[in-house]
Amino acid sequence: MKKIGVFLCNCFGEIGRTVDLESIRKRLASDPSVGFVALRESLCMPGDAAEVRATLRERGVGRVLLGACSPYGRMETVRLGLAKEGVDMRKVRGADLREGCAWIHGKNPAGATRKAANQLDMELARLQNGQDSMDIDIRVRSEALVIGAGPAGLAAACGLAGMGIPVHLVDRGSAPGGLLNVVTKVYPTEVSGPAKIKSLVEMTGSSPLIRFYGKTKVASVKGYAGDFKVALAGPEGNTSLRAGAVVLATGARLLFPRGLYGYGKMKNVITQMEMERQFAAGNVACGNAVFIQCVGARCAERPYCSTICCPLSLKNAMRILDEAPGSTVTILHRDIMTPGSTLEAYYRKALHRGVRFVRFDAQRPPEIRGNGLVSGVEVFDVLSGVTRSIEADLLVLSTPLVADPESAALARMLEIPVDRHGFIAEVYPVHPVETRNDGVFICGTARWPASSDQAIAQGEAAAVKAASFLGKETVPALTMSRVPGTKLGHAEANAEACTGCGNCVAVCPYRACKLQRVGQRSVSRVIKVRCKACGSCMSVCPNGAMQIPEQNYRVTGAMIRRAFREVR
Amino acid sequence: MQKKADQKKTVLVVGGGVAGISAALDLAGNGHRVHLVERGHDLGGQVARLDKFYPTDHCAFCPLWTEIRRCKESEAIAVHTLARVESLEMREQGYRIAVVKSAPVVDPELCINCGRCEAACPKGVARPIWEHAYPPVYLIEGAHCGDCRSCVEVCPTKAIAFDREERPIELDADEVIWAAGFEEVSLEPLKEYGWGTHPDILTSLEFEAWKAEAGENRGKILRRSDRSVPRSILFVQCAGARDLRLLPHCSAVCCMHALKQAQWVKRRNPSIDCVILYTDLRAVGRDYYEYALRDFNGNGIRLVRGRSSLITPLPGGDGIAVKYEDTLAGTREIRRFDMVILNGNLRPSLASKPAPASRPELDGEGFVAPASVSCGFVMEPADVTESAIQAASAALRTITGKN
Numbered sequence: 001m002k003k004i005g006v007f008l009c010n011c012f013g014e015i016g017r018t019v020d021l022e023s024i025r026k027r028l029a030s031d032p033s034v035g036f037v038a039l040r041e042s043l044c045m046p047g048d049a050a051e052v053r054a055t056l057r058e059r060g061v062g063r064v065l066l067g068a069c070s071p072y073g074r075m076e077t078v079r080l081g082l083a084k085e086g087v088d089m090r091k092v093r094g095a096d097l098r099e100g101c102a103w104i105h106g107k108n109p110a111g112a113t114r115k116a117a118n119q120l121d122m123e124l125a126r127l128q129n130g131q132d133s134m135d136i137d138i139r140v141r142s143e144a145l146v147i148g149a150g151p152a153g154l155a156a157a158c159g160l161a162g163m164g165i166p167v168h169l170v171d172r173g174s175a176p177g178g179l180l181n182v183v184t185k186v187y188p189t190e191v192s193g194p195a196k197i198k199s200l201v202e203m204t205g206s207s208p209l210i211r212f213y214g215k216t217k218v219a220s221v222k223g224y225a226g227d228f229k230v231a232l233a234g235p236e237g238n239t240s241l242r243a244g245a246v247v248l249a250t251g252a253r254l255l256f257p258r259g260l261y262g263y264g265k266m267k268n269v270i271t272q273m274e275m276e277r278q279f280a281a282g283n284v285a286c287g288n289a290v291f292i293q294c295v296g297a298r299c300a301e302r303p304y305c306s307t308i309c310c311p312l313s314l315k316n317a318m319r320i321l322d323e324a325p326g327s328t329v330t331i332l333h334r335d336i337m338t339p340g341s342t343l344e345a346y347y348r349k350a351l352h353r354g355v356r357f358v359r360f361d362a363q364r365p366p367e368i369r370g371n372g373l374v375s376g377v378e379v380f381d382v383l384s385g386v387t388r389s390i391e392a393d394l395l396v397l398s399t400p401l402v403a404d405p406e407s408a409a410l411a412r413m414l415e416i417p418v419d420r421h422g423f424i425a426e427v428y429p430v431h432p433v434e435t436r437n438d439g440v441f442i443c444g445t446a447r448w449p450a451s452s453d454q455a456i457a458q459g460e461a462a463a464v465k466a467a468s469f470l471g472k473e474t475v476p477a478l479t480m481s482r483v484p485g486t487k488l489g490h491a492e493a494n495a496e497a498c499t500g501c502g503n504c505v506a507v508c509p510y511r512a513c514k515l516q517r518v519g520q521r522s523v524s525r526v527i528k529v530r531c532k533a534c535g536s537c538m539s540v541c542p543n544g545a546m547q548i549p550e551q552n553y554r555v556t557g558a559m560i561r562r563a564f565r566e567v568r
Numbered sequence: 569m570q571k572k573a574d575q576k577k578t579v580l581v582v583g584g585g586v587a588g589i590s591a592a593l594d595l596a597g598n599g600h601r602v603h604l605v606e607r608g609h610d611l612g613g614q615v616a617r618l619d620k621f622y623p624t625d626h627c628a629f630c631p632l633w634t635e636i637r638r639c640k641e642s643e644a645i646a647v648h649t650l651a652r653v654e655s656l657e658m659r660e661q662g663y664r665i666a667v668v669k670s671a672p673v674v675d676p677e678l679c680i681n682c683g684r685c686e687a688a689c690p691k692g693v694a695r696p697i698w699e700h701a702y703p704p705v706y707l708i709e710g711a712h713c714g715d716c717r718s719c720v721e722v723c724p725t726k727a728i729a730f731d732r733e734e735r736p737i738e739l740d741a742d743e744v745i746w747a748a749g750f751e752e753v754s755l756e757p758l759k760e761y762g763w764g765t766h767p768d769i770l771t772s773l774e775f776e777a778w779k780a781e782a783g784e785n786r787g788k789i790l791r792r793s794d795r796s797v798p799r800s801i802l803f804v805q806c807a808g809a810r811d812l813r814l815l816p817h818c819s820a821v822c823c824m825h826a827l828k829q830a831q832w833v834k835r836r837n838p839s840i841d842c843v844i845l846y847t848d849l850r851a852v853g854r855d856y857y858e859y860a861l862r863d864f865n866g867n868g869i870r871l872v873r874g875r876s877s878l879i880t881p882l883p884g885g886d887g888i889a890v891k892y893e894d895t896l897a898g899t900r901e902i903r904r905f906d907m908v909i910l911n912g913n914l915r916p917s918l919a920s921k922p923a924p925a926s927r928p929e930l931d932g933e934g935f936v937a938p939a940s941v942s943c944g945f946v947m948e949p950a951d952v953t954e955s956a957i958q959a960a961s962a963a964l965r966t967i968t969g970k971n
Contacts, residue, residue: 012724014682045678045725074680074703080640162968163598303861307852335848340949341817341933344810361896385898419854426854429624429953430586430631433960448854454957461594461960464967468597 002062003035004127006120007052009043009068011098018102020113024067027117033128035061044074049081056087063091063127067120069098090550093127095119118563125558131549133489136528137474138226143168144466145230145243147218147410150178151452152444152459153249154200159463160247161209165470168241169204170232172406174214176201178251179445184279186452187315188346196452213239221246221413224529225439226475245439245466246414248424249459250407252445255296255399261368262395268373269395272312279316285324287393290377291317292366293333297400299362304421306400307449310337313398314346317355330356330390332366332379358390359383368395401449414440415511423448433462436510438529441466477528489550490531491538497545498523504537504546513537513546576600579966580665580741582653583917585613586952587944588747589635590959596644598967603739604639605648605667609676609697609705611636613749614773615952617698619780622828622951623859627781633702649676654736655925662742671732672707678727679705685719685728694719698777743966746928746942747959748917750949753815755808755913762879763910767792768888769879772803772825772911779832789837791906793885798906800841802890803830804876809912810847817933820949822911823850827860829909830869842869843905845876845892853953872896879908916946941971 006028010016025037036059042048043066056064064087069075075094083089097116105112142165146157149171157167169176176197180186183193194201204210216234223229228246232239254273257263263271270278272291278284291313297306310333317329336357338347351357358381360366366379374395380387403422411418416435419425424442427434433441443458444450450458469475477490491512493504500522504513512530515522524545526537537546544553577600581588584606592602604611615621616636618628639645654666674685681704685694693710708719708728720728752771755763762769768791770778781787791798803826808814823846830842849871851860876892887904894901919934921927928940936942943958944950950958965971 011680072702076637159964298857304857305852337850337852339818339820339850339852341935342948344818382896428631430635430956432953432956457957457961460964461957464594464960464964
């Protein structure tokens with residue numbers, strides 16, 4: 001095995017002033033696995049990386065140990081410099097001798113030196129005992145499956161096709177468009193829903209790269225990033241296909257407000273969506289209209305804001321005032337949710353246009369009166385402190401978007417988590433369309449309530465992220481992770497030692513561990529692409545069968561022993 | 569390994585915050601080249617300076633750090649920090665961009681953060697940029713500098729030089745993505761907010777740095793005037809925003825930002841009385857409303873709907889008097905608070921750039937007009953999640969050329 005080269009940084013005295021680097025050098029040099037120990041004034045100044053590289057070439061060492069500063073200091077600068085010089089960063093380890101030793105223990109040089117020696121010993125143990133994970137190349141199927149052909153799914157499909165990637169676009173409806181098909185005006189514009197996505201629908205029809213499957217559902221998805229095996233159930237029976245990535249854009253539903261404010265019992269109580277349908281049929285006149293916001297939203301049962309209902313109501317209110325002169329519209333609201341500049345301007349426009357606003361308290365919701373038909377609404381106006389009685393010829397309820405149970409079923413199939421409201425969870429705010437299962441992306445209202453603009457942006461985002469690996473023939477499993485280059489390795493299951501207890505399957509947050517039948521036994525297998533090397537499986541395996549080569553039991557054991565070893 | 573020999577573009581991304589970083593990474597991931605221009609010392613923008621971020625309550629910096637490292641590690645991304653765009657010239661194909669690299673007294677490439685300059689400076693003008701800057705470097709600036717040059721002598725890496733000059737560089741790019749983020753607007757013109765009249769009247773970004781766990785108070789909640797523990801803090805929302813005199817827009821992030829800050833105040837010192845004076849509680853993202861609800865349900869943060877009409881220091885300077893109307897209770901109040909945090913005075917950064925040659929066409933409120941590709945706060949007030957989505961979308965539109 002090639003020897004280890006050690007570089008100790010003096011940091012212009014910042015380290016050497018407190019830590020006895022010479023004694024550390026002697027200690028390390030006596031270790032048989034160490035090829036040489038070099039003391040340097042610095043490691044992060046311009047030109048240092050090239051010098052280090054030259055020394056490494058000359059001495060022919062395979063692995064490198066750096067004794068320098070903290071990763072939040074300049075250690076990353078050092079590592080980055082070496083990486084740019086072509087040094088394999090998986091074979092370089094660093095120990096913090098500055099912030100963690102010299103600086104914080106400035107008054108105790110002997111203690112600082114001991115700590116520095118122990119830390120270097122631990123990293124040395126890692127280099128001595130660690131192995132490299134096998135780097136497996138994943139063959140990428142340069143095709144994508146997009147589920148759902150609403151604005152988000154269309155944007156994702158067209159985005160992918162625009163980058164030259166073939167797309168299978170599946171929708172349970174017969175034509176693309178989703179909820180937007182019934183919208184005759186999309187806020188905050190004067191454009192109709194179908195017109196807004198016209199170019200996307202046209203591209204779907206004309207692009208040779210997009211194949212649309214109408215009235216089709218996804219029966220099953222198996223596999224992992226780069227190669228998903230998909231079965232579709234359509235009008236002409238089952239189709240199977242393979243795709244490198246899956247974009248989930250199945251949308252959401254609007255809450256059906258049965259039993260609320262006389263809905264279902266009184267004929268002139270409708271939802272905003274039914275109002276859209278009336279508009280589509282050319283029926284705008286309505287006399288005195290009263291809108292109620294947050295019907296079934298921001299309550300104990302659904303403690304979230306559905307985002308789109310406030311601007312949607314502003315739009316419909318202005319439309320009534322514009323197209324049916326003599327009508328009045330009163331919006332009964334809690335908070336008006338128009339964040340940003342465009343929507344805030346839209347709200348101001350509605351105020352100027354003559355839409356009436358009455359703020360109510362969730363504890364004192366409006367009460368309707370009337371027999372058979374709603375004739376009026378009593379509401380306590382919290383801003384002026386009086387109860388208002390408002391004549392109503394039409395009561396329109398703004399109901400929130402709720403998760404579609406079909407999306408949750410798909411999420412289970414794709415092994416990605418849903419949040420407690422049934423919407424599909426992203427990985428993290430800075431990774432808003434990625435999921436825990438690499439290769440599966442989410443966008444649109446299946447993710448969280450969103451406007452059509454937001455849904456389209458999310459679809460585009462999903463496309464660009466999926467294309468980043470669909471454009472390649474093969475991707476190394478080690479860089480498949482969302483954080484390329486920093487993945488530690490991946491777990492490996494030792495079939496001999498595994499008893500098939502399933503602990504690893506239960507704890508793996510990425511669903512990378514699976515039980516597989518081998519002859520009479522059930523043993524664990526790791527899907528390398530999914531594994532993020534978190535080590536959970538290692539910690540629960542009673543038999544030591546799960547190992548990450550870079551951080552295996554021998555490494556951990558040796559590091560712990562060295563951490564407490566007496567240093568003379 | 570690239571299958572298609574399609575045309576690869578070079579894209580200029582202006583701004584190295586969340587939006588700019590995300591756009592750069594998505595472009596690089598698809599094989600395009602990026603010039604990432606940032607006027608500050610390093611990447612991360614405003615979010616990197618935050619103590620915590622919502623709704624996860626995690627430190628803001630860590631998740632961003634990974635992204636910053638990815639940018640620096642990427643061979644396709646050229647990072648230009650301490651650089652500003654001077655002008656863009658449209659060419660037959662793409663743009664020629666004149667960029668000026670500014671000349672800091674302390675070169676961040678060389679500064680090892682040893683602090684010898686701070687120890688040597690008799691006037692106290694050498695200090696760390698801010699407490700949790702990454703990489704941590706020193707800053708020497710200020711009118712009090714006595715030109716003694718003792719810092720230059722003690723600096724072991726020759727990072728300090730007072731005679732550096734600004735350096736122009738020229739970049740060529742096929743496309744430009746604007747991701748310059750937001751900046752604070754002075755609340756000076758709106759006298760009723762009392763901004764600048766007392767050290768305990770802070771903007772929310774000032775307070776974020778003041779209360780930061782990695783900041784000078786190590787997470788303790790203290791008054792800025794005398795470093796005593798405040799008994800009460802008032803958070804005033806929509807300060808300068810949703811206000812036709814200054815900023816007509818809603819800054820979108822401030823409701824959640826104030827809720828977050830008030831929760832952290834309570835977490836660190838439950839005896840401090842926190843009141844949030846809001847107009848509409850805009851909590852629209854995933855888990856945001858529940859994050860807000862945690863406060864309604866009795867951990868002592870009071871939400872009062874209303875606006876303040878006057879914020880003024882009490883005679884003697886101990887405490888601040890605030891006159892406001894509680895519009896839900898219908899009462900007018902005058903109350904004393906120990907600290908007042910003003911929230912909302914954020915505008916897109918490019919609004920203050922006077923030279924039209926150096927920026928895209930803007931709308932009336934200073935946001936980038938739809939003709940140019942933009943993402944993050946310069947396009948529309950946005951938080952981290954929205955910025956990251958818009959950034960990826962902007963990346964796609966530059967790649968496919970369909971804006």
